[in-house]
Amino acid sequence: MRFFSLDARLSLCAEFVRSGSRIADIGTDHAYLPVHLILSGKIPSAIAADIGAEPLKSGTETVVRYELQDKISLRLSDGLQGIFPEEVDDIVIAGMGGETIIGILERAPWIHDRRLRLILQPMTKAHLVVEFLCKEGFEITMQKACETGDKVYTVIAASYTETAHTPQEIFTYMGRLNPTSEPADRKYLEGQIRMLKKQGMGDSRYTLLADQITERLENL
Numbered sequence: 247m248r249f250f251s252l253d254a255r256l257s258l259c260a261e262f263v264r265s266g267s268r269i270a271d272i273g274t275d276h277a278y279l280p281v282h283l284i285l286s287g288k289i290p291s292a293i294a295a296d297i298g299a300e301p302l303k304s305g306t307e308t309v310v311r312y313e314l315q316d317k318i319s320l321r322l323s324d325g326l327q328g329i330f331p332e333e334v335d336d337i338v339i340a341g342m343g344g345e346t347i348i349g350i351l352e353r354a355p356w357i358h359d360r361r362l363r364l365i366l367q368p369m370t371k372a373h374l375v376v377e378f379l380c381k382e383g384f385e386i387t388m389q390k391a392c393e394t395g396d397k398v399y400t401v402i403a404a405s406y407t408e409t410a411h412t413p414q415e416i417f418t419y420m421g422r423l424n425p426t427s428e429p430a431d432r433k434y435l436e437g438q439i440r441m442l443k444k445q446g447m448g449d450s451r452y453t454l455l456a457d458q459i460t461e462r463l464e465n466l
């Protein structure tokens with residue numbers, strides 16, 4: 247069956263989903279990610295959840311168009327509140343601000359489970375998400391960046407390990423990105439440096455951090 251392709255941002259989220267896993271796509275909106283993952287044969291089923299009735303209607307339309315009503319459960323849910331732990335293996339939260347993503351995770355203590363994989367794509371403040379995950383005992387297992395149009399995004403995969411720690415600030419920005427071999431990762435970090443330099447105009451701590459990341463990039 248011919249179907250739509252995902253943009254680079256959602257493709258990267260899809261790449262981090264484990265084959266055969268049951269996903270919960272939180273803030274699904276159009277439901278492109280779960281529909282694509284099922285049509286491509288990567289996953290058997292999914293929960294597509296959204297806090298808004300309108301986005302969920304749009305998601306329902308996509309699910310019905312591809313006749314996947316028996317494989318995708320559509321739910322009106324604030325974050326993970328309407329999801330039962332035993333229903334999912336991988337949790338995707340994409341296209342929201344970093345602080346919103348943290349809020350959703352904070353309100354679902356059951357995510358502290360080695361069995362689960364979190365796949366997070368913050369539109370802003372990814373460093374806060376990395377910091378939160380480390381402090382909550384998660385390991386950042388994978389991180390990559392991708393370009394869509396003139397924007398560069400990052401996607402983070404994390405698993406619970408029980409070992410909580412406060413990460414070094416530079417790690418919260420560089421995470422598991424691989425700027426030596428991945429041009430998009432380098433571009434993403436260059437964007438972070440520009441942002442930190444702007445913030446540095448009001449606070450020299452950010453300039454220092456920007457300089458540290460620049461030095462790392464130059465010495466890799």
Ligand SMILES: C[S@@+](CC[C@H](N)C(=O)[O-])C[C@H]1O[C@@H](n2cnc3c(N)ncnc32)[C@H](O)[C@@H]1O
Pocket residue numbers: 256272273274275276295296297298301323324325326339340341342346350
């Ligand atoms: C910009 S869309 C992202 C859609 C899709 N995940 C993507 O990345 O393309 C953000 C969606 O998140 C939903 N959302 C925001 N806060 C939410 C929450 N607390 N729980 C569930 N969905 C939420 C919004 O209603 C909206 O549909």
